[in-house]
Amino acid sequence: MAPNLVEKIADALHIPGVHKREGEASAAAATAEGEAKKPIFEKEKVTVIFVLGGPGAGKGTQCSLLVEKYSFSHLSAGDLLRAEQDRPNSHYGDLIRTYIREGQIVPMEVTIKLLENAMRTELQSKSGSGWEDGKGRFLIDGFPRKMDQALKFEEDVCQSSLVLFFTTDEETMLKRLLKRGETSGRDDDNIESIKKRFVTYKETTMPVIEHYEKLSKVAEIDSSPEVDEVHTAAVAAVEKVLV
Numbered sequence: 001m002a003p004n005l006v007e008k009i010a011d012a013l014h015i016p017g018v019h020k021r022e023g024e025a026s027a028a029a030a031t032a033e034g035e036a037k038k039p040i041f042e043k044e045k046v047t048v049i050f051v052l053g054g055p056g057a058g059k060g061t062q063c064s065l066l067v068e069k070y071s072f073s074h075l076s077a078g079d080l081l082r083a084e085q086d087r088p089n090s091h092y093g094d095l096i097r098t099y100i101r102e103g104q105i106v107p108m109e110v111t112i113k114l115l116e117n118a119m120r121t122e123l124q125s126k127s128g129s130g131w132e133d134g135k136g137r138f139l140i141d142g143f144p145r146k147m148d149q150a151l152k153f154e155e156d157v158c159q160s161s162l163v164l165f166f167t168t169d170e171e172t173m174l175k176r177l178l179k180r181g182e183t184s185g186r187d188d189d190n191i192e193s194i195k196k197r198f199v200t201y202k203e204t205t206m207p208v209i210e211h212y213e214k215l216s217k218v219a220e221i222d223s224s225p226e227v228d229e230v231h232t233a234a235v236a237a238v239e240k241v242l243v
Helices: 005-012 018-031 059-070 077-086 093-101 108-125 147-156 170-184 191-214 227-238
Strands: 046-053 073-076 136-141 162-167 218-222
Touching: 046 059, 046 191, 059 073, 059 136, 059 162, 059 227, 073 077, 073 108, 077 093, 077 108, 077 136, 108 136, 108 147, 147 191, 162 191, 162 227, 170 191, 191 218, 218 227
Parallel strands: 046 136, 046 162, 073 136, 162 218
Antiparallel strands: none
């Protein structure tokens, strides 16, 4: 029987021992039936802040400033996907490229495995403030973009502490993206792809925001003002969850 999708992704992303771990997990489940499944990383040690907002809302800029101030690891779901699509011999390069060009959301198994692998690498390699004794702090930018992504990540990888939600109007976002497209070289920084991304964002990401609002985890920040003013608001939200 051919390996299932998760196994293929694990192989493509160089995650060793996944087949063995799945077998061990099945055996453990048989002997401990009913025991709640735990995420890979403990919320008490690993702080995860989701960073959401429309395309061009300023997520990347604010993440860079927060990294400088608090030594976060900034994981951009989009950057990880673009790196994987360009990786030689990637099993998923063409698939990812097509989804990005069409402004659609890449299958969650691919994105979540990329994030899990990146988090593991950072936890093993980073040191300094916020990274002692197995601790870590992550800004996950542009994720989750759908409810199934949110639920699967929290169940399998790590529970989130906060959602930073940057908002502004579509006209502002469009201007920023077209300006960025002059130098970014990104396949999706063109007006046709941008409009598709706006539609996808409204249809799929807003329900995620509404879900986390019910859990009192959302800090909504107007990203229309100058960068420093937006940063001040982001800092105030982040300091409430850092330990």
